[in-house]
Amino acid sequence: MLHCITQDKNIKFQSLLSWVIFFIILTFFFFGTTSSFAFGTKYAGEFLKIGVGVREMSLGGAVIASPHSVSAQYWNPAALYQNTTFSGQFMHTEEFAGALNLDHISVAIPAKGNYAYGLGFLRLGVDDIPDTRGALIDYNDNGKLDSGERLDFGEIGTFGASENALFLSIAKKMNNKLYIGVTAKHLYKSLGTSTAWGLGFDVATIYNIYPRLVLGASINDATATFIFWGDGEKEVILPTLRFGTAWKVVLPSIPVWFQALGGIDISFEGKQHSADFDLGLINCKTRMGLEMHLKDKIVLRCGRDDLGSYHLGFGLDTSMGSIDYGFALGGSYRLLGQSHRLGVTIHFVELARNLKRWL
Numbered sequence: 001m002l003h004c005i006t007q008d009k010n011i012k013f014q015s016l017l018s019w020v021i022f023f024i025i026l027t028f029f030f031f032g033t034t035s036s037f038a039f040g041t042k043y044a045g046e047f048l049k050i051g052v053g054v055r056e057m058s059l060g061g062a063v064i065a066s067p068h069s070v071s072a073q074y075w076n077p078a079a080l081y082q083n084t085t086f087s088g089q090f091m092h093t094e095e096f097a098g099a100l101n102l103d104h105i106s107v108a109i110p111a112k113g114n115y116a117y118g119l120g121f122l123r124l125g126v127d128d129i130p131d132t133r134g135a136l137i138d139y140n141d142n143g144k145l146d147s148g149e150r151l152d153f154g155e156i157g158t159f160g161a162s163e164n165a166l167f168l169s170i171a172k173k174m175n176n177k178l179y180i181g182v183t184a185k186h187l188y189k190s191l192g193t194s195t196a197w198g199l200g201f202d203v204a205t206i207y208n209i210y211p212r213l214v215l216g217a218s219i220n221d222a223t224a225t226f227i228f229w230g231d232g233e234k235e236v237i238l239p240t241l242r243f244g245t246a247w248k249v250v251l252p253s254i255p256v257w258f259q260a261l262g263g264i265d266i267s268f269e270g271k272q273h274s275a276d277f278d279l280g281l282i283n284c285k286t287r288m289g290l291e292m293h294l295k296d297k298i299v300l301r302c303g304r305d306d307l308g309s310y311h312l313g314f315g316l317d318t319s320m321g322s323i324d325y326g327f328a329l330g331g332s333y334r335l336l337g338q339s340h341r342l343g344v345t346i347h348f349v350e351l352a353r354n355l356k357r358w359l
Helices: 002-037 054-058 069-075 077-082 331-336 348-358
Strands: 087-095 100-112 115-131 157-173 178-191 194-210 213-220 225-229 234-237 240-250 256-267 277-279 282-294 298-304 310-318 321-328 339-347
Touching (some): 054 069, 054 298, 054 310, 054 321, 069 087, 069 157, 069 178, 077 100, 077 115, 077 157, 077 194, 087 321, 100 157, 194 234
Antiparallel strands (some): 087 100, 087 339, 100 115, 115 157, 157 178, 178 194, 194 213, 194 225, 225 234, 240 256, 256 282, 277 282, 282 298, 298 310, 321 339
């Protein structure tokens, strides 16, 4: 008996060690790869780093090891396999006092056999931007506002700018502890009459060390993501490595439990002012989150994101779905204004069952 227990522990340790070595190798591989891309286009994929899911954003994005299934296609597609119900989510946020509108809609399909699936769409947009290009009364045709010239306010128009991403994800169960996932994403950008498109891939994994302790990791834009503009310009989004952990703490005798989350993002875009650590071309940003569940119904959340800004959140969970609210305190971008977020998650089967009961 003792020999079997020791052998089982050795197998678990070897599996965990193999998982860690695998991602260390990938880290060095992608670091070496990125140097050949001339450092990519800095901030080209910044809109993909804002996040989705009101819960996940309220936790500072420290959810690589523990995203909800309806947000998993963005954070960690491997988590899709742990989904048990057909669910959908809609999120709307007004970032920076309403200057930016961020909308996200997604569905998560429960596992059938060894695979589970997810689909999501993200749009970040700024609308009604004043366009004064055709409003200048230019007497000398030099394209500049000179003395004696003015704008014809009747000729001022508007245009919009948006960045969009369509996510398609698949997750696979490797064994009772290890799950892997892949997300393919189609990117579309528009700025006035200019448009661009791109295609990228994320790969991720989740490893359950114990039932209440989970590790997660992902490589976003794993093959580097190229964005092509209609005028021939090209942008390159370099890979980003994300690691995270989630630890669930259950208090005995009272209906309250906590989940502490932590994470680190490693990118290769050179020195950034918002980075917590800089190692030459490599910069690291940390994330932290904490949520408290009361009777599995009421959830309170707080978090620190990769920019060092703080967030608060509240959630109400039911068998049919959940309603979540999040508030960004600003932090490093306080001068840009506050952000409010609202999200609704629906479990379609449970909703249909309850509607049938009520009707």
